[in-house]
Structure formats: structure tokens, C-alpha cells
Amino acid sequence: MIQKKLIFISSIFLILISTSCGGAEDTVADTEKPIINCQANITVAIASTESEAKVDYPIPTATDNVGATVTQTSGLTSGAMFPIGTTTNTFRAKDGAGNLATCSFDVIVTRNPPANNKPYFIGSDPTPSDKKWTKVSELSDEFDGTTFDDNKWHRNPATDGFNWIGRAPGLFESENVTVSNGNLNVTVKKFVSPKTVNNTVFTHGGAIIRSKALAKQGQYYECRMQANKTIMSSTFWISFKQNCNTGPLRKLELDIQECVGRVHSKTESWAKNWDQIYASNTWRHKQNCDVATSLQSPGKTILTEKNNSRFFVYGCWWKSPTEILFYLDGKFTHSIKNPPADFDLEGYITMAIETYDWNPVDEADNVFTSGSFDDLTTKYDWVRTWKLENK
Template sequence: MFKNNFSQILLTLLFMSSISCSNDEKEGEQKDAIAPSITCLSPINVNIDTTAKDAMVTYTTPEGTDNIAGAVTRQTSGLASGESFPVGTTTNTFVVTDAAGNTTSCSFDVIVARNNPSENMPYFIGDDPTPTGKKWTSVAELSDEFNTDIFDDSKWFRDPSQDQFGWYGREPALFQPDNVSVGDGSLNVMVKKLQTPITSNSRNWTHGGAILRSKTKAISGYYYEARMKANETVMSSTFWIAFPQNCNSGPFRKLELDIQECVGRTHSGTDSWAKEWDNIYHSNTWRHARTCDINISVQRPGKKDLEEKNHSRYFVYGCWWKSPTEILFYLDGEYVYTIKPSTDFDLEGHITMAMETYDWNPIEPENDLTATGTEEQRTTKYDWVRTWKLEDL
């Protein structure tokens, strides 16, 4: 009896041992700790025609490899080879997964850039709004390529004491002519923190900005555009048309046509409504309150939130002041929106570019780029300002 029981136990142990060995072998087969491999392409740069909307880009699709057959590669972001890529940067990411679940990924960028707009006509992409039988002609007095190293004082006021507006800035940033210069093919307007604060007209100025105004007047019917790169500080970068006003001699209405108004950065102290003002295309028409006109200011704004910061690159901001009652706005050559102002915009104004501070986006003492930023970060750059009028063919 004992012998039979012992034999039975021995057989059972041998059987269990064989199962264990079998399981160990299977587990050994599944323990693949080697990650697969995948290599992506270098960045692909594509330049397209000024009026093109996108570019068809083909590339060799990355394919992962592994030490064991069965690895699968899939694209998790971006666009596939042969698709149309928009202007800007598209990041393409690929992930390879092996049979054991190990993964490896890689990415590369497709960067599509348009050639610079033609100097022979306004920048239009898609539908061209030029009326039949008409052509655009440059208005030289209201245009500047900034291609010399000498500021053109015959075209622009940069000293607010010399224009007729008498506006020296919004506290705490004082408009200073010395902050304006030209060089490297652009108009450069620097903002800064003053080494020594200035007290003037019962105001305390701790920062410096600047304002420029055209000496020739801007009128309805013209097309206005600027290629501008904003500074990175809390201060503004702008392109607009200002209208003088006088309650004694007229004009009695105080108008303002903003083509682009933005800031370089916002922060925790920025008013809630302005949190996106560092990545925005913002335009507006104002009829400001004056004692000889209306009691409450009226505005008609338009805006488009951008996926890029205004200081990330040059943007082309355009405005066709088509008539006193209809104003069309363009961004990088594409139509964005139309504003119909609350009153006729039938007055003459001045192209204006102002870098100033706002109380709704105040200086942030603990992170004041006007003091700590590089010269590049503190500078708004205008590649050019161009104005066009319609004439018969």
C-alpha cells in the first residue's frame, strides 16, 4: 500500500514539475524587454507662392523595426504623406509598438511658408476684392519699406510734441522719439524700463514707449497694410488710423480705426476679457465720447483668436477702408471680417503705430521684460507699411 502511494505521489510531482517547466518556457518567450526602433525625417521646409493656401507634401513614411516580427507603426499626429499641409508648422508623430507592447516614437516637422507678398499690389489670398476695371496703385506718401538706415522724417512724426494730437502716452509709459529707429530692413520700436523715472505734467513715468503718425492724411477708399512682429512684453504693438478732433473748430466727432491692436504677453494680473490679447487679431471702430458730440463711447469691434503668439513671427495686417460705412479686414492676405461702424467714417486721419501700456494689462514687477528682456524681445518690428488706392485700368 505504502509503495503504491509513494509511486502515485512521485508521478504527481513529476507531472507538476513538467507543467511548471512548460509555463516557465512560455513566460520566457513573452518577456521581450527590447523596445522597437524608429527614425524620423529631418524637418521639411516648403515655400509656396504668395497666393497659395497650402502645399501638397510627400515624404517617406517612417516605419519601425523590432527584434521580433509583428511590430506595428501608426501615425498619431500631423498629416499623412500626399496630403495638403497648411501654412505654418505641422508636427508629424509616429509610434511603433512591438508584440510585447513596448513602444517607441519619433516626430518631425513640415514647415510651409509663403513667399513674401508682392510690392506691386495688396496682399490677397483666395478671392481678390479688386473691382472690375480697377487696379491698385501705391500711395508713396503713406508707404515705407524701411530699407535704409535713416528714419524718414518727411513721412512720419515720431515726436508727439510735433504732431497735432498732444498725446504723450498712457501712464506709466512715456512716448520717447529715441526709441524709434530703422535698420536691418525694418522699422524698430523699442520699449524699456527707464533707468531713472520721469515726472512730467503731474504724471510719473517709469517706462518708455513710442508713437509714430503719418504726416500725410489717410482717407476712405484706400487699402492699408503692415507686416509687423510684436514685442514680447506686456506693452502693445499696434497699427491704426487716428483722427484729430476739436470741439471749437471741428471735426466734432472723435473717431478711431484700429486695424491691429495686441500685446506681447498677458499674465495673472490681466483683466479676464483680455487674456488672449497676446495671440489675437483685433480690430475696432470707435466713436469716442466728447462734450460736443456723444456722451458714451460706441465701438464696433472684430477679432480672431490665433494659434500663434503675435510676437512669434511677422503677420501681415490689412484693412480696406472701402467706404465710410464698410471696412474690410485681412490677415496674411486672407479676408477675416467686415466692420460696419456706428457712424460714417468720412473724416481724414493719420496712420499710427503706438507701443504703450494699458491698465488692463499692467506692468508685472516680478517678470518685467521691459527691464530684463533682450533687445529683440523688447522691440516691435515693422517690415513695411503700404498704402494703395484704386485707379482705372
């Protein structure tokens, strides 16, 4: 009898072991990812004098067959102060089995355009207490409508008195300059077939615009510009004429802003950040009747955003022949003091979209053939010039 009971108990034990092992084999691993959905992008416009905005948003939730936790992996938390530009907020859902899912949305903070009745200053205003700024109409343009103002600007390099048709392989062509949607547009292109002009071969088209009125020391110059997305430049500067016979002997150049839309592996090492830069300079170019070597005194501010990511306001107070102050979106950024010559001559506001040998055409870049109008276009919302007068 005892022997039969032992056999019976052993049988039950074996059945239990068998059932336990069989259950392990039948267990299915959890591979189902959580489901997490983020909201749509948030766009906030703030006053032209502000630099950030408080943004609240609901934290994304996740669903899962066994439950999941949600954590934020990048961006700023709800209720934080978001800076000008785009901040990407990314969230991750993770369940107990380690399955992951993510989602993202952008908070885009933009500034409203500054007032058009005075220069754009944020924070410290450099205006002398006994002075006021008055707009110089012949050197200012809002670029409203659809007509280029030939009374204020040259767009044909054959008529502006400089006779510069471009730096190969970029050719200046007036047909690339238009006015639409409240902007002055310079749209670059790659020619279907190279063009030969003055025994020089050109493969790409850009443009140059110059003021007909003279720019003078003491005035404040600003433009609201968005760069194109190509290897070509986007610029705002003052050019000066020179003549060894009639003068002036000095060949000056005052660069307010000079950047490119794209850099790549063949860009010169010193220019690797020129797609996100506020680059200014003062030049005294070499001339047979003047200096034998070009002299320069630069100033720059590195940006956290690409120049083509949005419109920036670039400002320059040509305060004196030896002091020039530069502003970005209304804030003082850098200065050039004691340039390589006294900047006491009169010049011309210039906007040139050109090519450079230090940022050569990149054959791997197909933006010239597949890019949109926005990709290929440097846009100027406005150009404004101001002079100081007694109150």
C-alpha cells in the same frame, strides 16, 4: 521492481517541476524601449496667393530587440495638404512588451511676400473693374536700409501734434524705434528704475510712430507686421485730431489691428484671446463739445496662430464713410458698417506699442529681462497705402 520504477518516475517528475519553476524565476522582463528617429524640420515656401502645400516625407522607422510598430499620433500624414504655419507631426514606436518611444518634427509652411505693385488680395478681388490701385508714396515705406525716414514719419511724440506720451506704465520713447534687416522695429523694455514724466510714473518703454501725410477715406492701407511676445501691444491704425474750438468736434479713431503679445491670469476676460486676434474698431470718443459717452463699433477675427508667431499682412479698405473692409493675408475677414459716426475726416497712420490696464504688467513674466531682441520687438516689414484711379 515496480516500486523502484515508480520512485524513478516520481523523481523525474519532481526534477521537471523544479526546472520549470526555476526557469520562470530566471526570465528577464523586456524593459528596453524602441529606438525611433524623426527627420529634421521641413520648411516649404509657397506663392503669396496660395494657402497650403502638399508635403511628402518618409515615415520614421523603429528598431528594437524584439521588433516594434510605428504609428502617427498627431499632425498630418505624408502627402497631405499642409496649411500656412507650423504643423507638428509626432510618431510613436511600441514593442510587444508595451515599451514606448516617440519623436516629432515640424512642417513649416510660409508664404512668399506679396507683390509690391498692388494691394494683396487672394480670391475675390474687390477692385472696381474700371479702376486700378496706385501706391501713395508719402504713406508707404518698405523700411529698407538702416535709416528711419524722418520725412515720412514722426517717432517723437513731442513733435507729432498729439502730445501723447503713452499710457502708464508704458512711456513712448523715440530711441526704441530703429530700422534694420528690412524692418521698422519697436523694441520694448523695462526700465532699470522707474521714470517720472509729467507727474506720472512709467516703468516700461514703448513707442509711437505717426505718418506726416494725411490718410484719407477711399484708400487701402496694409502692413506686414509681427507682434512682440510681451504684454504690450502691436498696432496699426489711423488717428484723428480734434479741437472743440477750431474743429473737428468729433474725435474719431479707426483701429485696423490691435493685439498684444501675451495674455495671462490677470487679463480681463473679454481680452483672453487678444494674443491671437485680428481686432478692428471704429471709435467716436467722448468730448465736452461732442458726445458724452464714447461710442464704438468693432469687428474681429479670431486666429488659430499667435500674432507673434509670424508676419501677418493686415489690410483695410476705408471704402466709404460708412463702410470699412478688413483683410488678413489677402483674404477678406470682417467689416464694419455704419460706424458710430461718419468716417469722412482725414487722419494719420499710427503704429503704437503701449501698455493697457486690461492686460497689466505681469510680475511673473521675465521676458522683459531675459527675452531676445525678437521677443521684445514688434516688426513692420512694410507699410503700403493705395488709392484708386481710373484705368
